[in-house]
Amino acid sequence: MADVTNSGREKMAEEERSAEELKEKANKYFKEKDYEKAIKYYTDALELNPENAIYYSNRSLAYLRTECYGYALADATRALEIDKSYIKGYYRRATSNMALGKFKAALKDYETVVRVRPNDKDAKMKYQECNKIVKQKAFERAIASDDLKKSVVDSLDIENMMIEDDYAGPKLEEGKVTLKFVKEMMAWFKEQKKLHRKCAYQILVQVKEVLAKLPSLVEITLKETEKITICGDTHGQFYDLLNIFELNGLPSETNPYLFNGDFVDRGSFSVEVILTLFGFKLLYPNCFHLLRGNHETDNMNQMYGFEGEVKAKYTAQMFQLFSEVFQWLPLAQCISNKVLVMHGGLFSEDGVTLDDIRKISRNRQPPDSGPMCDLLWSDPQPQDGRSVSKRGVSCQFGPDVTKRFLEQNKLQYIVRSHEVKSEGYEVAHSGKCITVFSAPNYCDQMGNKGAYIHLRGSDLKPEFHQFTAVPHPNVKPMAYANTLMQLGMM
Numbered sequence: 001m002a003d004v005t006n007s008g009r010e011k012m013a014e015e016e017r018s019a020e021e022l023k024e025k026a027n028k029y030f031k032e033k034d035y036e037k038a039i040k041y042y043t044d045a046l047e048l049n050p051e052n053a054i055y056y057s058n059r060s061l062a063y064l065r066t067e068c069y070g071y072a073l074a075d076a077t078r079a080l081e082i083d084k085s086y087i088k089g090y091y092r093r094a095t096s097n098m099a100l101g102k103f104k105a106a107l108k109d110y111e112t113v114v115r116v117r118p119n120d121k122d123a124k125m126k127y128q129e130c131n132k133i134v135k136q137k138a139f140e141r142a143i144a145s146d147d148l149k150k151s152v153v154d155s156l157d158i159e160n161m162m163i164e165d166d167y168a169g170p171k172l173e174e175g176k177v178t179l180k181f182v183k184e185m186m187a188w189f190k191e192q193k194k195l196h197r198k199c200a201y202q203i204l205v206q207v208k209e210v211l212a213k214l215p216s217l218v219e220i221t222l223k224e225t226e227k228i229t230i231c232g233d234t235h236g237q238f239y240d241l242l243n244i245f246e247l248n249g250l251p252s253e254t255n256p257y258l259f260n261g262d263f264v265d266r267g268s269f270s271v272e273v274i275l276t277l278f279g280f281k282l283l284y285p286n287c288f289h290l291l292r293g294n295h296e297t298d299n300m301n302q303m304y305g306f307e308g309e310v311k312a313k314y315t316a317q318m319f320q321l322f323s324e325v326f327q328w329l330p331l332a333q334c335i336s337n338k339v340l341v342m343h344g345g346l347f348s349e350d351g352v353t354l355d356d357i358r359k360i361s362r363n364r365q366p367p368d369s370g371p372m373c374d375l376l377w378s379d380p381q382p383q384d385g386r387s388v389s390k391r392g393v394s395c396q397f398g399p400d401v402t403k404r405f406l407e408q409n410k411l412q413y414i415v416r417s418h419e420v421k422s423e424g425y426e427v428a429h430s431g432k433c434i435t436v437f438s439a440p441n442y443c444d445q446m447g448n449k450g451a452y453i454h455l456r457g458s459d460l461k462p463e464f465h466q467f468t469a470v471p472h473p474n475v476k477p478m479a480y481a482n483t484l485m486q487l488g489m490m
Contacts, residue, residue: 019049023058030062033445038062053079053086060092063390064099064489070392072096087113094130095488100392101299103134122487129484133302152321153205161198169193172202177282183250185279189238189272192473197314200275204321207278210285211328217357218289218333222457228256230341230453232417232425232436233293236267236305239472240440240450241276247467248452251280251288258333260417260436261293261343261376265304266443268479269472271313274322292329293343294376294393294418298365308480327363331375338412338460345378345416345433346405347371348386348395354409368393379419380433399429406432412460415453424451424466434462441469443477 026041042059049055060075076093079086094109110127117123163171170184185195222228229248234241251257263277264270280288294300301307301323310319332342334354346352352371366373377394381387384398402414413432420442426435440450454463478486 015048019045019052019055022048023055026058026062030058033065033447035062035066039066051082053083053089056082057086057088057092060096061489064092064095067099068390069096069099070388071390073100073392085116087116091126091488094126095485096392098130098303098482098484098488101303103130103137106130107134126484126487129482133482133484151324152317153208153324155317156201156205156321158198158201158205161201163196163198167196169196170199171196172199175202177203177206177279179283182276182279182283186242186245186276189269189276190242194313195275197318200314200318201321203275203278203282204318204325206282208321208325208328210281211290211325211330212363214328214330215358216331216360216362217354218291218330219337220289220333221336222455222460224458226256226457227454228258228335230258230260230415230436230455231438232260232451233262233295233439234259234267234273235262235295235439235442236264236270236273236309236477237439237469237472238267238269238272238276239470240438240467241273243467243470244438244450244452248465251284253284253287256284256287256289258289258291258341260341260415261291261329262295262417263290263293264306264309265295265300266477266481267439268305268309268475268477270306270309278325289333290329291333291341291343292326292331292362292376294366296326296329297376298323303482303485305478305481308482312480327365329362331360331362331372332357334411335455336457336460337410339415339455340409340411341415342375343416344374344376344394344418345380346397346401346414347374347378350401350404351408352405377418380416380428380435382428399432402429402432413462415462420446420448421451422446422448424449425453425464427462436464440467 022041022045026038026045029041030038039059039062042055042062046055056075056079060072063072063075073093073096076089076096079089080093090109090113094106097106107130110130113123114127169188170181172181188195231244249255259277263274277290281290307319310322332340334340356371360372362372366376374394377391379396381396381398384400386401387396389395413434415434415436417436419435419437421435421437424437436451436453438450438452440448442448449466449468451464451466
């Protein structure tokens with residue numbers, strides 16, 4: 001009997017040793033920023049030793065780095081179930097909740113840490129920072145009675161904004177965006193110079209008017225001889241955006257583009273990206289198309305840098321106007337009745353039709369569930385059916401879900417973005433679900449290629465074009481992001 005017990009103990013000790021080795025291997029990959037491999041080895045370690053809070057906490061951080069906030073939250077929670085006194089677990093869970101915009105839940109965990117470690121300055125700082133956000137949110141809710149909410153536009157006197165004599169940058173011509181102005185603006189931005197606030201306001205007010213007239217589902221038909229370029233996430237990577245135009249030509253009536261959301265956040269040239277895209281939208285309203293991504297929303301902008309960047313380069317009032325404009329971005333685009341483009345993906349329930357998309361009232365912050373949320377947030381998965389989202393929002397949908405949706409709506413395939421792909425694109429679900437991502441070497445660390453797609457009216461077959469990152473000035477990604485978010489990712 002003793003022998004059996006001893007051999008059981010030895011086996012356990014052996015498994016624990018092997019698990020430790022796997023954890024060390026995972027840590028090594030984590031340091032090298034190969035988060036997918038790190039996750040794999042943390043998972044292997046957990047199979048051998050499933051009661052180790054540190055492994056869950058480490059994997060949680062790797063999930064945070066790969067934007068799988070739902071999985072990160074689950075791992076941090078599991079770490080705390082195993083060991084209630086494990087302080088890092090509270091930090092991880094707080095960061096996951098922050099990433100999901102659940103500030104009150106995050107505050108609770110920071111409170112716990114401060115209680116346990118009253119002299120910990122770092123904990124106190126994080127608690128105060130989070131508390132500030134919770135209070136700010138409560139204040140915003142209190143004053144935001146929707147019926148009474150005035151537009152920023154009503155309080156602007158753009159006509160009387162003075163452009164100082166020493167401003168040598170581009171100006172709109174008689175209040176109009178021209179090709180000359182957009183080219184000068186891009187060159188000005190390339191030199192890291194700031195567009196005058198009067199010009200920025202003029203662009204925003206005009207583009208809001210253009211977007212507000214569009215339906216939630218934009219429908220276009222390509223002629224036999226026409227082609228359109230579809231780009232995925234650009235995430236404030238202005239110099240890579242310039243490179244796309246260098247490689248593929250500037251937008252024009254004969255060179256139409258569709259940018260599929262997530263223009264801002266993370267990259268620290270988001271203002272430059274979005275003003276350039278809005279400039280082209282005003283120049284070619286019928287040939288240059290923009291769809292909303294999950295990052296054209298207040299919660300994301302508050303965490304991932306765009307709000308901070310606009311406040312640093314302009315004012316809080318201008319951020320409010322950006323927020324209003326983002327709410328009017330369409331949610332999906334149908335090309336020649338055959339291809340549906342959206343930022344995230346398909347729906348948490350079967351039976352959604354194109355008509356349901358047309359009927360979405362989009363002028364708001366997206367809800368936590370339902371078709372609008374799904375269009376911005378969902379992801380494909382290789383197995384049939386649906387599962388809980390790795391992001392903690394919306395769902396993951398399988399090939400059978402895609403097939404049923406396409407058949408019901410008489411479509412050929414969908415194009416979506418929303419996920420980094422090492423080659424810049426990915427073809428899944430037997431060719432029926434295509435991902436395109438246009439931010440190469442995402443966040444200066446993922447090493448991925450970027451891609452864009454050509455679609456021709458003659459056959460609607462996707463043609464993929466890859467490109468690599470170009471150098472940019474030394475302003476790091478997330479430079480304007482929320483302090484807590486930056487610290488929590490470390």
